[in-house]
Structures are given as structure tokens and as C-alpha cells.
Amino acid sequence: MTRDAEPVAYDARPEGPLGGARDVAPPALRVAGVSKTFRPRDGRDPFTALSDVSLDVSDNTFVSILGPSGCGKTTLLRMMNGLLAPDNGEVLLGGKPPRPGPDVGFVFQSFRLLPWRTIRGNVELGLEETGLSRAERRERALRYLALVGLSRFAESYPHELSGGMKQRVALARALAPEPSVLLMDEPFASLDAQTRELMQMELLRLWERRRGVVVFVTHSVDEAIVLSDRIVLMRSHPGRIAEVLDVDLPRPRWDTDVHTRREFVELRHYLWEQIKAMVLASAEPGLFGSGDAPG
Numbered sequence: 123m124t125r126d127a128e129p130v131a132y133d134a135r136p137e138g139p140l141g142g143a144r145d146v147a148p149p150a151l152r153v154a155g156v157s158k159t160f161r162p163r164d165g166r167d168p169f170t171a172l173s174d175v176s177l178d179v180s181d182n183t184f185v186s187i188l189g190p191s192g193c194g195k196t197t198l199l200r201m202m203n204g205l206l207a208p209d210n211g212e213v214l215l216g217g218k219p220p221r222p223g224p225d226v227g228f229v230f231q232s233f234r235l236l237p238w239r240t241i242r243g244n245v246e247l248g249l250e251e252t253g254l255s256r257a258e259r260r261e262r263a264l265r266y267l268a269l270v271g272l273s274r275f276a277e278s279y280p281h282e283l284s285g286g287m288k289q290r291v292a293l294a295r296a297l298a299p300e301p302s303v304l305l306m307d308e309p310f311a312s313l314d315a316q317t318r319e320l321m322q323m324e325l326l327r328l329w330e331r332r333r334g335v336v337v338f339v340t341h342s343v344d345e346a347i348v349l350s351d352r353i354v355l356m357r358s359h360p361g362r363i364a365e366v367l368d369v370d371l372p373r374p375r376w377d378t379d380v381h382t383r384r385e386f387v388e389l390r391h392y393l394w395e396q397i398k399a400m401v402l403a404s405a406e407p408g409l410f411g412s413g414d415a416p417g
């Protein structure tokens with residue numbers, strides 16, 4: 123395991139030896155000095171959800187964002203697909219501000235399938251802005267349904283599928299436009315433990331085939347380690363990056379059990395200790411059986 127001592131350093135204005143801009147490709151995803159304060163209209167105090175968050179993600183990297191509830195994980199993800207604008211700083215995908223559309227795939231905890239459309243119809247929905255012909259959309263949808271093992275259910279409706287199958291459809295729908303960045307907001311949180319592990323393996327199998335950037339929000343330490351190249355650990359009040367950790371586990375991981383490896387066990391212990399300290403430090407006195415928050 124490799125730990126960065128400080129939140130990831132970000133060189134906001136890279137300059138060459140003569141003071142000009144360096145001729146380097148921008149990272150696939152750049153978050154630079156981003157802050158966000160929500161200002162409720164009902165008179166409640168403004169709430170700073172994110173403060174000075176910076177992060178560079180190079181292409182073909184699987185990043186998980188981990189941290190206590192309310193630390194701004196979803197807020198950060200919403201900025202990455204252009205649904206929410208930062209107050210300060212910027213988010214860039216391939217050097218450009220993100221726009222909702224086929225370049226960015228999004229998978230949510232709730233499957234968000236349209237009940238009146240077939241499974242194929244739901245996957246085709248994500249392809250409507252791609253400029254593909256109807257026949258191409260159909261072919262692409264069927265290809266991605268085959269990749270997630272649901273060819274037989276192409277003409278079924280969402281209510282005929284289990285939770286795990288529905289989330290595989292949501293995954294196929296997000297992947298079918300072949301986005302350069304896939305954003306996933308606790309996608310497996312509502313699944314039972316066994317289905318969740320199977321979905322993690324499914325996602326790894328697909329990602330290790332086609333790569334690209336994945337940003338995966340989770341509350342699960344184990345899930346973050348199993349899936350990721352890097353883990354961004356966030357803290358709250360206000361939300362900011364506490365630490366960025368590299369996961370030194372070999373790939374492919376989808377056909378092996380990494381849970382018993384020394385690197386996994388050590389990193390898991392370390393992350394739990396950090397998260398536990400954060401939660402205790404912000405807990406009401408008496409909660410968790412202790413009035414003493416760690417110093």
C-alpha cells in the first residue's frame with residue numbers, strides 16, 4: 123500500500139522551462155480547488171459541503187471515493203457529470219467542462235429503469251444522443267446486454283427481473299454509449315451481500331476488458347479495496363480530501379479472492395481506523411457508548 127502524506131498535490135498552472143505551458147495531455151479527470159456551499163432558501167444557515175477539493179485521475183484508472191456520511195461524495199460526483207456547478211474551482215474531463223451526455227455514464231443506487239420499456243429499450247435509451255441509427259442502437263444494446271449476461275431477458279420488462287439483474291441492466295445502459303468516464307454512486311448498496319459481491323466481480327470483469335476512468339462512491343471499505351487502483355478518503359465538516367491511497371493488489375481481481383491477501387487486510391485495517399476516528403470525532407457525546415472523541 124502506498125499512502126500520500128498530503129491530499130493529492132495539484133499543479134494548477136503547469137509551466138515549461140521557458141515559462142510556457144507544458145505540452146502534456148490533460149489528465150482524463152481533473153478536479154481543481156473545488157468548493158461548494160449550499161444556501162437553503164428557507165432561512166437555514168448556508169452549508170459548505172466541499173472545500174478546496176483537488177484530484178487528478180489519469181486514464182484507465184479505477185478510483186473509489188470513501189468517507190463518512192455527508193462528507194460530500196455525491197456532491198463531488200454530481201459535479202463530475204456537469205449536473206452541479208462548483209462555486210470555486212473547476213472540474214474538467216479530458217480538459218473540458220463536463221456536460222451531461224454520452225461521454226459520461228452514471229449508475230445510481232436505485233436502478234432508475236423505465237417500467238414501460240423493455241430491458242433492451244432501457245439500454246437503448248442511453249444511446250439516443252449518440253447519433254447511432256436505430257439498427258445500430260439495437261445492435262449495441264444487445265451486445266451490452268450479452269456482456270452482462272442478460273441476452274435472454276432483452277424483451278422482458280423491469281418488473282420481471284431481480285434487483286441484481288436490474289442493476290446489471292443499469293450497468294449495461296451506462297456502458298453502452300462507451301463513455302470515457304463512468305460515475306457510480308453506491309450502485310450496489312441496495313443489493314444483498316452475495317449479489318453485491320457478484321456484481322463487483324462483474325464490474326471488474328467488464329472494466330478490466332475496456333478500462334477508462336471509473337469513479338465509484340461507496341461506504342464499503344472492502345468494496346473500495348477490491349475494485350480500485352486508488353482510494354480517495356474524504357472527511358466532513360466541511361467535505362475535503364483527507365488522503366489518497368494506492369491499492370497495491372494485482373489484477374485481474376475478478377477471478378481471485380483478494381480478501382485474504384496481506385495487502386488487503388492491512389489496508390482495510392488502516393482505512394477502518396481512519397473512518398472510525400472521523401465518525402467518533404464528529405459524534406454527539408454519548409453516541410457509540412463514548413463521550414470521549416479521539417483527539
Ligand SMILES: Nc1ncnc2c1ncn2[C@@H]1O[C@H](COP(=O)(O)OP(=O)(O)OP(=O)(O)O)[C@@H](O)[C@H]1O
Nearest residue numbers: 160161162169171190191192193194195196197198
Ligand atoms: N441540494 C442541497 N441543498 C442543501 N444541502 C445539500 C444539498 N445537497 C447536499 N447537501 C448537503 O451537503 C452535504 C454533503 O452531501 P452529499 O450527499 O454529497 O454527501 P455524501 O457523502 O454523498 O453522503 P452519504 O454518504 O450519506 O450519501 C450533506 O450535509 C447534505 O445534507
